[in-house]
Amino acid sequence: MLPTVDAGDPVRRGGERRGGFMPDLLTELFQNPLEPGYADAARRRAERAARADHAEPPRRTLSLPRLLTLLVSAGIGFLLVVAYQHVIADEPARTRARDGLIDQINDRRATTDALRRRADQLRDQVTRQRDAALDDRAAARLRDLEATTGLGRVTGDGVVVRIGDAPRPVDAVTGQGSGNDLGRVLDRDLQQIANALWRAGAEAIAINGQRLISTSTIRAAGDAILVDFRPLTGPYEVSAIGPDDMEKRFVSSSTARTFRQLVDAFGMSFEVHKRDDLSLPAASEPQLRYARPLRSPSPSPTTVTPTEGGR
Amino acid sequence: MIAVLALALGVVLGVVLDPSVPVGLQPYLPIAVVAALDAVFGGIRAKLDGIFDDKQFVVSFISNVLVAALIVYLGDQLGVGGQLSTGVVVVLGVRIFGNVAGIRRHLFRA
Numbered sequence: 001m002l003p004t005v006d007a008g009d010p011v012r013r014g015g016e017r018r019g020g021f022m023p024d025l026l027t028e029l030f031q032n033p034l035e036p037g038y039a040d041a042a043r044r045r046a047e048r049a050a051r052a053d054h055a056e057p058p059r060r061t062l063s064l065p066r067l068l069t070l071l072v073s074a075g076i077g078f079l080l081v082v083a084y085q086h087v088i089a090d091e092p093a094r095t096r097a098r099d100g101l102i103d104q105i106n107d108r109r110a111t112t113d114a115l116r117r118r119a120d121q122l123r124d125q126v127t128r129q130r131d132a133a134l135d136d137r138a139a140a141r142l143r144d145l146e147a148t149t150g151l152g153r154v155t156g157d158g159v160v161v162r163i164g165d166a167p168r169p170v171d172a173v174t175g176q177g178s179g180n181d182l183g184r185v186l187d188r189d190l191q192q193i194a195n196a197l198w199r200a201g202a203e204a205i206a207i208n209g210q211r212l213i214s215t216s217t218i219r220a221a222g223d224a225i226l227v228d229f230r231p232l233t234g235p236y237e238v239s240a241i242g243p244d245d246m247e248k249r250f251v252s253s254s255t256a257r258t259f260r261q262l263v264d265a266f267g268m269s270f271e272v273h274k275r276d277d278l279s280l281p282a283a284s285e286p287q288l289r290y291a292r293p294l295r296s297p298s299p300s301p302t303t304v305t306p307t308e309g310g311r
Numbered sequence: 312m313i314a315v316l317a318l319a320l321g322v323v324l325g326v327v328l329d330p331s332v333p334v335g336l337q338p339y340l341p342i343a344v345v346a347a348l349d350a351v352f353g354g355i356r357a358k359l360d361g362i363f364d365d366k367q368f369v370v371s372f373i374s375n376v377l378v379a380a381l382i383v384y385l386g387d388q389l390g391v392g393g394q395l396s397t398g399v400v401v402v403l404g405v406r407i408f409g410n411v412a413g414i415r416r417h418l419f420r421a
Contacts, residue, residue: 029402033409034360035353035371042362065365070317072372076347077321083344085325086332 116284123285127152146282147204150213154204155279156241159250159272161193163259164235166267183266185234187220189259190227193238194218196255200247202240204280208232211283228284235269239278247274314354338387339380342399346375349403352410359417379403 131139146152166183190207197205205212210227217228224231240246250256251272259270332340350372357363379399386395 029405030409033353033406034356034413035367037367037371038353038357038360038362038364041364041367045364063365065369068369069314069365072350072369073314073317074321074324076351076372077318077323078325079321079343079347081322081325082330082332083340085329086337086340 119284120282123282150204150211150216150283151285153279153282154241155277156203157244157274157276158202158239158241158278159197159247160275160278161197161238161240161250162235162269162271162273163189163193163238164269166269183262183268184223185225185236185268187218187225190225190236190238191218192255192258196250196253197238197240197242197246200240200242200249200253202242202246204242205238205240206280207238208236209281211281213283213286215286216283239275239280241278241280247272318351338392339383342379342383342396343376345400345403345407346379347372349406349410350375352407352414356410356413356417359414375403 130142134142143152147154163185165185168183194205194207194212207218207227210216210230210232212227217226219226221231224233225236226232256272259268262268263270350368353371354363354368357367382395382399383392386392
């Protein structure tokens with residue numbers, strides 16, 4: 001017996017059933033969304049009525065199938081409500097969890113800030129006590145060293161570089177912010193600015209009030225920029241104390257040129273201002289984990305070299 | 312229409328009793344709702360066509376829900392639960408659309 005080859009005939013498909021071939025599933029689905037059982041039942045009823053030869057009185061009593069229908073209807077209403085309430089109940093749980101996490105983050109951040117303030121106070125106290133204990137010359141030398149290494153507060157004239165994200169491009173279709181946002185300030189940008197400022201002769205740099213020292217890090221974690229593991233938010237302000245011609249040198253540097261191009265291309269904001277009497281905070285104490293200071297005073301040059309260069 | 316009253320009664324019961332869904336049944340809830348909607352729209356259309364049948368309605372609802380739940384359950388066991396859920400929703404969704412189109416033709420003659 002030869003296999004029938006017309007099973008896949010597009011004309012035949014979806015047409016009348018014959019030879020045991022069903023029309024394919026999707027066509028059937030689109031053409032007859034109603035359960036065929038309804039038509040069958042109606043036909044059976046008509047046949048029964050024809051056989052009985054007289055119209056049977058319409059059933060008004062609650063027969064078993066009718067009762068079941070009502071039960072099922074009630075069940076469906078019940079189901080709809082349950083599903084609705086389930087979805088509604090789920091939503092606040094999700095937002096609650098999120099809010100809880102945000103609260104925790106803010107809490108921890110507040111704790112960190114408080115501890116940091118306390119550490120700064122204690123450090124001030126230590127410095128005062130130390131200054132009292134040391135003679136003037138040694139204390140002055142220590143202060144100089146601290147200023148150079150970034151462990152002491154410094155003030156002076158300098159430059160403030162402000163850089164900010166471009167306004168987020170808005171997708172014209174969805175009205176949402178679109179995915180690839182090229183106008184964002186990256187950790188690399190801040191690194192380049194800081195390095196260019198060092199090169200232009202800066203003696204102390206702080207980003208949004210975070211003092212940079214030799215072990216400082218500028219990194220990205222997700223969307224946030226971390227300086228020494230503290231998240232910063234834009235616009236970013238890089239303040240630097242340095243010589244008078246620092247602004248000119250920075251503005252004419254290749255980094256500044258690059259950023260001016262970025263401003264033109266992506267609409268980021270980038271401003272360089274000269275500012276007098278900048279005051280930069282001290283960096284948090286770097287923790288020595290492996291190195292240990294020597295007990296005996298090391299042979300060091302007797303004269304304190306003025307703080308210039310040497311980075 | 313007494314079935315509509317029963318539906319409303321079910322809604323009221325659901326609001327009043329405020330039942331909680333067992334965790335094990337939660338994945339099947341959306342599927343069950345879609346299957347129920349399919350049965351409801353099928354029933355309404357049959358009613359408008361004048362061929363509504365109680366037994367057919369009850370059986371189609373129960374079998375719809377059971378088969379949909381079974382498919383999703385099997386899918387979960389096989390690791391393709393999401394895809395099979397999508398399949399069930401598509402199939403039932405197409406039927407709902409077709410039946411609503413039929414109802415619309417009855418009501419608006421368009």
